[in-house]
Amino acid sequence: MIERDKLIEPEKVACEVCFKEIPISEASSVKATDYIMYYCGLECYDKWKKQQEESTEKPN
Template identity: 45%
Template structure:
């Protein structure tokens, strides 16, 4: 989905793997370390996408929805 690649202001979210000094975290680490309440913040999804990747962002969003139900 195209909206997964832009932040709430419409700016593109770049992946960490395109940054020479950024280390991509494993999705398992992100799912454990990134608190669910960050999803309500403006930069939360940007952070997860940048440091964890798009696939992990989808898993993270799913986990957040399950925890809120």
């Protein structure tokens, strides 16, 4: 009799922008000072980066 291996669910992380749960092996990441932020793709990363740039701009 052949014993079947248990299927192991891949470790998942939440996208920093849309909070979609994605396998860590497919996530894009950016290392910050004390932590790592994960993104489901370049679209979410670009959206986050744009928000950060807008929040750091000073009004004239």
